[in-house]
Each structure stands twice: as structure tokens, then as C-alpha cells.
Amino acid sequence: MTDTPETKPLDSTRDKPFEPVMIGFTCNWCSYRAADMAGISRMKYAPNVRLIRLMCSGRLDPTFVFKAFAGGADAVLVSGCHPGDCHYATQNYKAMRRFHLMQRVLAQMGIEPARLKLLWASAAEGQIFANEITKFVEEVRALGPLNWNTKPNAVEVPAEIPVEEVQA
Amino acid sequence: MSKPKFAMYWAASCGGCEIAVLNIHEKILDVDAAFDVVFWPVAMDAKYKDVEAMPDDSITLCLWNGGIRNDENEHMAHLLRKKAQILVAFGSCACEGCIPGLANFSSTQDMIDTAFSTITTDNPDNIRPQASYAMPEGIITIPTINPILKTLDQVVDVDYYMPGCPPESHQIAAVIDLVIAALNGKAQLPPKGATIGAGNSTVCDECPRKRNVKAIKEFNRIQLMAADPELCLLEQGIPCNGPATRSGCNARCPSAGAQCIGCYGPAEGVVDYGARLIAAFASVIDSDKPDEIDKILDGLVDPAGQFYRFNLAGSLLRASKAAQTPKIG
Numbered sequence: 027m028t029d030t031p032e033t034k035p036l037d038s039t040r041d042k043p044f045e046p047v048m049i050g051f052t053c054n055w056c057s058y059r060a061a062d063m064a065g066i067s068r069m070k071y072a073p074n075v076r077l078i079r080l081m082c083s084g085r086l087d088p089t090f091v092f093k094a095f096a097g098g099a100d101a102v103l104v105s106g107c108h109p110g111d112c113h114y115a116t117q118n119y120k121a122m123r124r125f126h127l128m129q130r131v132l133a134q135m136g137i138e139p140a141r142l143k144l145l146w147a148s149a150a151e152g153q154i155f156a157n158e159i160t161k162f163v164e165e166v167r168a169l170g171p172l173n174w175n176t177k178p179n180a181v182e183v184p185a186e187i188p189v190e191e192v193q194a
Numbered sequence: 195m196s197k198p199k200f201a202m203y204w205a206a207s208c209g210g211c212e213i214a215v216l217n218i219h220e221k222i223l224d225v226d227a228a229f230d231v232v233f234w235p236v237a238m239d240a241k242y243k244d245v246e247a248m249p250d251d252s253i254t255l256c257l258w259n260g261g262i263r264n265d266e267n268e269h270m271a272h273l274l275r276k277k278a279q280i281l282v283a284f285g286s287c288a289c290e291g292c293i294p295g296l297a298n299f300s301s302t303q304d305m306i307d308t309a310f311s312t313i314t315t316d317n318p319d320n321i322r323p324q325a326s327y328a329m330p331e332g333i334i335t336i337p338t339i340n341p342i343l344k345t346l347d348q349v350v351d352v353d354y355y356m357p358g359c360p361p362e363s364h365q366i367a368a369v370i371d372l373v374i375a376a377l378n379g380k381a382q383l384p385p386k387g388a389t390i391g392a393g394n395s396t397v398c399d400e401c402p403r404k405r406n407v408k409a410i411k412e413f414n415r416i417q418l419m420a421a422d423p424e425l426c427l428l429e430q431g432i433p434c435n436g437p438a439t440r441s442g443c444n445a446r447c448p449s450a451g452a453q454c455i456g457c458y459g460p461a462e463g464v465v466d467y468g469a470r471l472i473a474a475f476a477s478v479i480d481s482d483k484p485d486e487i488d489k490i491l492d493g494l495v496d497p498a499g500q501f502y503r504f505n506l507a508g509s510l511l512r513a514s515k516a517a518q519t520p521k522i523g
Contacts, residue, residue, distance in 0.1 A: 088469035089510070096510040109482065116482070123476035126487050127497060131472065134299070134498035136515025176342060176512035 046166040049094040050075040050103035050159070053083045055113040056148050057105035063152030071156035072163035075103055082106065084117025088128050095137060095174055101166040103159070105145040118146075138169055198254035198377055200229035201245075202284075203274055204236060205260030205267035206294040206343060211285040212236045212259070214360035218367045228374045229255070245273060253277045255373060257284040257356075261294050261507060262344040266337035275350040280373075280383075282390075286359035288346040290459050290467075291507025293359075295343045298506045298513035299498070302341045342513045354384070356391045359457035359504060362443055365391035392442030394462045397454045401436055401445040405429065409480030413493030416453055427453050428478055431493070433500050438470035456504050466510045468501030 052058035058079045064071065080086060083106025094102050104125055112118040122144065129139040143162050147155040204212065216222060225231075232253060233240045256278035262268050275281055286292035297305045310317055326335040346352055356369065369391045375381035384390060393400070405426045414431040421427065427434040427448060435456035436448060447454050460467040475494070481487050494500060502509055 088472040089466045092466050092469050092510040096512070119482045120477060122482070122484065123479050123487050124472055126484065126491055127472050127476050127494075130491060130494075131468065131498045131501060134496075134514070135511055174511070174515075175518050 044167060044171055046074050046100040046163055046171075047098060048075040048101045048103060048163065048166065049099045050077045050105065051083070051086050051090065052077050052079050053085075053106040053113070053118070054079055054081045056107035056111065057083075057145070057155065059149035060105075060147035060151045060155035063149065064156040065152075067152050069152060069156040071160045074163045074166075075159055082112065082114050082117045083121035084112070084114060086121050086124065088124055091128055091142065095132075095141075095172065096176065098174065100169075100172045101141040101143070101162065103143050103145060103162060105147055105155075108146040108148055111148065137172065137174075140165055140169060141172065197228065197230045199232045199252060200225065201231075201233040201253045201256040201274065201278065202236070203233065203256065203258050203260075203270060205258070205270065205287070205346075206263035207260030207285065207287045208293070209236065210360040211257075211287075214285075214358075214363055215257070215366060217363040218370070219363075221367045221370060224374065225370055228377065242270070242273070245277060248277050250276050251279050253279065254377070255280045255282070257282050258288050258346055259285040259360075261287045261291050262340065262346065262349050263294060264337035264339045268340070268344075268349055271346060271349045280353050281346075281350070282354045282356055283346045283352045284356045285361055286357060286457055286459060286504050289355050289357050289508065290505045291343055291345050292457075292504050295345075295505075295507030296499070296503070298342055298517045300514070301516040301519065302339060304516070306339075342517055343507045345508045348507075353386050355387075355389045357389060357440055357457075357459040358392065358443065361391055362446075365442060389440070389462070392440050392458060395441045396461045397436035397439040397441055397443070397445050397448065397458065400441045400443075401426075401448045401454075403427065403448055409478050410490075411480050412490055415495075421451065423451060428474075433475070433494060435471060435500070435503075437474040438464055438467050459504060459508070467505040468498070468509055471501045472497075 052061055058077070061077055083104060086104055091102050091104070104121060106118040106121055107113060109118060109122070125142065125144045129142055132142060133139050145155070145158050147158070202212070202215065231238060232248070233245050253274070256274050258271070258274065258281060260267065262271060283289045287294055291298065306322060309315070310322055311320055323336060325338045326333050358365065372381055372383070376383045403426045404424050406429060408429045410429065410431045412431050413433060416432045421430055421432060428436070432453050434448065434453035436445070436454040438461060439454055439456045440458040440461045442458050445454070456467065460470065464470045479487060479490050481490060506513070
């Protein structure tokens with residue numbers, strides 16, 4: 027696809043304080059259920075991470091992570107079942123090895139390794155999941171925007187995150 | 195009836211693609227018989243204004259090799275797109291950036307410094323190229339460099355992709371036969387956007403080496419060991435890019451005892467070449483312990499260079515952060 031000529035860095039539309047845009051990949055069996063647990067227990071945590079559910083953290087193709095960064099994400103979270111607890115036996119170890127290798131490649135590309143986080147969370151660990159996300163958001167906020175700018179037609183991210191508090 | 199017209203142009207490239215075309219030997223006579231060569235800077239004299247004077251769509255087939263490094267390349271890409279009916283991204287540079295695209299790891303400043311003031315360069319006054327320079331006769335200009343090298347399809351619409359560094363001669367010959375047959379109404383051209391002159395699978399599929407699905411405890415460098423001549427190189431810990439690389443070369447390097455370095459680019463369906471290799475390499479590592487995984491990965495000296503040797507400009511991330519913040523001093 028040919029680039030369109032107009033250049034618009036992702037952050038130029040933001041005059042508000044920096045809110046990190048983050049993508050989180052969860053597995054169907056543990057970490058997504060941890061997020062679910064955090065939700066139904068009405069725990070409060072930072073709304074910056076957009077979760078995408080995969081069947082398994084081993085399904086995480088590194089392409090997803092690079093696409094997220096290239097498309098304007100400030101950070102990416104990869105989460106799955108604790109080591110030894112994978113629904114598919116050993117696939118979360120595969121995710122772990124990919125994570126280590128990805129961090130090295132991202133560092134060479136000038137993306138701080140801290141922008142990619144690996145988090146194990148069981149279905150019961152809603153509180154841990156919520157706390158870790160809040161911590162991660164603050165870490166990324168301290169790093170500042172990534173402003174990946176190799177594509178003039180990068181995806182526009184809405185300046186304001188559309189979240190609202192719903193009464194239970 | 196006048197013959198269909200043929201053009202070939204080079205941008206940021208080494209000239210190897212031109213040699214590869216001549217390497218089709220006597221088949222070049224078929225090219226001459228079937229086509230009028232109207233523009234081919236390496237083989238004949240022609241000026242840009244001659245191309246500008248041609249009617250639009252008057253060139254039937256234009257093979258473009260090289261990446262888009264400066265504004266001259268970009269101008270010629272737009273010009274030849276307008277003049278050619280079929281524009282082929284020919285060779286790895288045009289398709290995915292190739293070796294010139296590795297400059298996308300560095301800032302423009304570092305790239306210029308490397309070219310003009312390292313120890314191997316005889317440049318005592320530290321002279322740098324200037325985009326324009328006032329001479330007594332008037333101002334002379336040279337093309338200005340883009341901070342990020344782009345692939346051809348990041349600049350103009352491309353009809354076909356022909357990978358390889360350079361494309362194998364038997365593949366070039368086959369493509370030329372196909373185009374000539376299509377012009378005579380005896381064959382049909384593939385759909386627009388197709389990759390031609392290559393296979394649809396991976397180098398591993400063509401590789402004669404034996405695979406035992408064995409995981410590894412360390413990465414090795416091929417020059418530091420005596421590699422088994424029969425066994426899969428990756429299973430011996432040698433970083434081989436075969437699993438993500440498009441077939442079409444008959445697995446030349448692994449057959450000859452060297453690892454695949456990935457010059458045929460991403461295999462069919464691979465969005466990001468390096469990402470696919472990360473997945474493949476991580477899968478052969480035999481460890482579940484973070485510390486041990488890190489130790490094994492230390493054996494991969496330059497992972498980004500290994501995974502994006504030919505593909506950096508064509509990858510999802512395209513260029514490092516350093517290259518995106520250009521400063522020329």
C-alpha cells in the first residue's frame with residue numbers, strides 16, 4: 027500500500043496530558059479470566075490497556091506486537107497462565123521465549139524494553155492483574171509517548187479514551 | 195507493428211540485479227527480439243528527459259531495482275510509474291529494502307559519518323556532500339537524501355514483485371518467457387500484486403537437509419564449528435533464516451553448507467519477516483527458565499540484523515527510532 031503524503035504524528039492532536047495507548051494480549055483460560063474477575067469484582071484500574079483475547083499466549087505471533095507499535099501503541103502487554111499451568115501444556119513457555127527475543131529486537135529498534143511487559147495471571151488473580159496494569163501504565167506514562175513515525179498514514183488514535191463509569 | 199518497449203532502472207542498489215539479467219545468457223537475445231529497449235542506464239545511453247518525453251503507458255515492461263534513498267529515486271519512481279504499463283519491483287532492494295535498507299537502523303548523521311569519515315575513507319578535510327553548491331558557473335545541486343529508505347511500493351503502485359538478491363537467473367528467464375508468451379496471447383499474466391519468479395513456500399521446503407524437530411541449547415556461528423553436512427542447520431544452532439524465507443532459489447545456500455540469510459524475502463502469507471523468524475527461533479530454544487533463555491539468546495549476536503538483514507525497510511516498523519529523528523550536521 028502506497029503511503030499517503032500527509033504527515034500527522036500521532037500525538038499532535040493531543041493537547042491533554044499524555045495518556046498512554048496500550049494493547050494487551052490475554053489468554054482465554056487464565057489472564058482474560060483474571061481481567062474478567064477484576065471486572066466483576068468492580069476493581070478500579072487504569073483504562074489505558076485495550077485487551078485482545080487470544081486462545082493462548084503461545085498464539086501470540088510477534089507480528090501482533092510489532093503491528094501494535096507501528097500502528098501507534100505506546101506499550102504492549104503479553105499475559106498468560108503461570109508457568110506450568112498452561113491450558114495447552116507448554117505453550118506459555120513459547121510465549122516467554124518469544125518475549126525475551128522480542129525485547130532484544132525492540133531495543134535495537136530504539137523501543138525501550140520496558141514498553142513490552144510479560145505478566146502471568148491465573149483466573150483467580152483479578153487483583154494482581156488490575157494492580158500490575160495500573161503499575162505498567164504509570165511506568166509507560168513516565169517513559170512518555172513512543173510517537174512511532176515511520177508511516178505517514180499511521181492509524182489515528184482517538185485523543186480521548188472513550189471510557190465511562192457505569193453504575194452497577 | 196512496433197515492438198513492445200522495455201525499460202530497466204536502478205535506484206539505491208548495487209548493480210547485481212542488472213548482472214543477474216545479463217546472466218540469462220543467450221535468452222537476452224529473446225528479450226532483444228521481443229522488445230525495444232528504450233531506457234536502461236546501465237546498458238545504453240539515455241537521458242531522463244527522453245523518458246519524460248515518452249507518452250504515458252508507452253513502456254510495456256519496466257523492471258525497477260533498488261530502494262528509494264533520495265529525491266531523485268523518488269522522482270524516477272513516479273515518472274516510470276506513469277510511463278510503464280507493468281512496473282515490476284525487481285530484486286530485494288525494490289521489494290523490501292535489502293542491504294541499503296539496513297541504514298534504517300541508524301540516524302542520517304551516523305550514516306553520512308560512516309560513509310565519509312571512517313578510517314577507511316580518505317577525507318582529511320571532513321568534506322560532506324552538499325545538496326546545493328555555488329560554483330562560478332552557477333548553483334549545482336545533487337539529490338537530497340531521505341532519512342528513511344523506502345521500498346518501491348511505499349512510493350508508487352507496483353504491479354508485480356520479483357524477490358531475490360539478486361533474483362536467480364533461471365527465474366528471470368522463466369518470467370521473461372511468460373511475459374513474451376502473454377504478449378503473444380499464449381499465456382495469462384498473474385493477478386496484479388503477485389510475487390513472480392519465486393515459489394509459494396519456504397526455503398525449508400526445498401532444503402535437502404534432514405530435520406528431526408530437535409531443540410537447541412546454544413546458538414553457534416557457522417564459521418566457528420564443523421557443521422554436520424546432512425542435518426538442518428537451525429537444529430545445529432546455526433541461525434538459518436529458511437523458515438520465514440520464500441522458496442525459489444532451490445535452497446542454494448543450505449545445500450552448499452551455508453545458512454539461509456533470507457534474500458528471497460518473506461514467504462507467502464508472512465506479514466513481518468523478522469517477527470516470523472522470532473517465532474521460529476524462539477520455538478527451537480530448549481529451555482523454560484528465563485535466565486537460561488537469556489543466556490542462549492546471548493549467542494545471537496545481532497538479532498535485529500539477523501532477522502531484518504534484507505527486510506528492514508519493508509517491515510512493519512520500517513526504521514529504528516534513531517533513523518526517524520534525522521539531523522544532518
